[in-house]
Amino acid sequence: MIEVLEGGIQTTVQDFPGRQGLLDQGICPAGPFDNLAFRLANLLVGNEPGTAGLEITAGNFQARFNQDAVIALAGADMQPKLDGEPIELWQSHRVTPGQTLALGSVAGPGFRSYLAVSGGIDVPPYLGSRATYVPGAIGGLEGRALKKGDGLPVGGPAGSLDEATGRRVKSSVIPRYSAEWELEAVPGPQAAPDYWTWDDYDHFFSHNWKLDRNSNRMGYRLEPHSWQWSRTTGGVAGGHPSNILDNGYAVGAVNISGDQPIILCVDGPTLGGFVCAAGVAYGSMWKLGQMVPGRDHIRFKELSIEEAADLARVTEALIDHTSLERV
Helix, strand or coil: CEEEEECCCEEEEECCCCCCCCHHHCCCCCCCCCHHHHHHHHHHCCCCCCCCEEEEECCCCEEEECCCEEEEEEECCCCCEECCEECCCCEEEEECCCCEEECCCCCCCCCEEEEEECCCECCCCECCECCCEHHHCECCECCECCCCCCEECECCCCCCHHHHCCEEECCCCCCCCCCEEEEEEEECCCCCCCCCCHHHHHHHHHCCEEECCCCCCCEEEECCCCCCCCCCCCHHHCCCCCEEEEEECCCCEEEEECCEEEEECCCCCCEEEEEEEEEECHHHHHHHHHCCCCCCEEEEEECCHHHHHHHHHHHHHCCCHHHEEEC
16 A cells, blocks of 8 residues: 655556547546656566556655555656655665655656556556546546545555566666657648648748647647638638537647647547647657646657657567666
């Protein structure tokens, strides 16, 4: 059992890949916003990569362990300490009953840290996943962020705690975070020349977009822009050129609502009536989880569908025990 002493800004239970196959019923996948750091943390403690763990946003989380376990933190540096002593990120550590883990505020780039525990967080699954979807109040622990006094059950470890202790992610595998992000994306399905002009298209892929402070796991708002548009109206779909007949939204779609681009994220809407002019490549979706709203900037890099598939394969290849080494 893990006893939550401080829930922090927002800490939730997540698993990967979240709720799959339910977009047509209006249910988004949820799951970890940075699935790369999340899965590497699980590998460190001997879990399957998708095992339920904690997503800690912006820090200030504290918990006490009431059993022997192996833990690992990956992602943003929140200056973690175990019983007051600093511990390394991207590395597995043994904990004993009564020990306390404390995370402070974020030091440096990045925004989310992921805590994996040997055996995983054993909350009941809902619709096939333990992932928390806060806006819908489902999954995780009572469908909400954690708070002081919560108790989290931990499953039985898959292997030896001694074997899982003292691993680290190779330095060549650890992603580098920044306040200036290059985000790979594929144009379409509603882009130039039918919806955007080519000038609009060129601006999207060349502009340094600031991430709006009013951004979260549902959507990442970018600064508004006065698009030229290739048409003057949405026709039967509505009066503005950004209007289209309602259709399904993909996770990672760049939605254009009037003048404002919004990246639809892991908790985002599944259906709507606005143009989706690009889609973030699956292999770079993890980057969204480490961007700081109100501070960071994004420059989109255009990829073909084939290049996006190659990037996905490269990213997935990192989720392997060959990415780890002994301390």
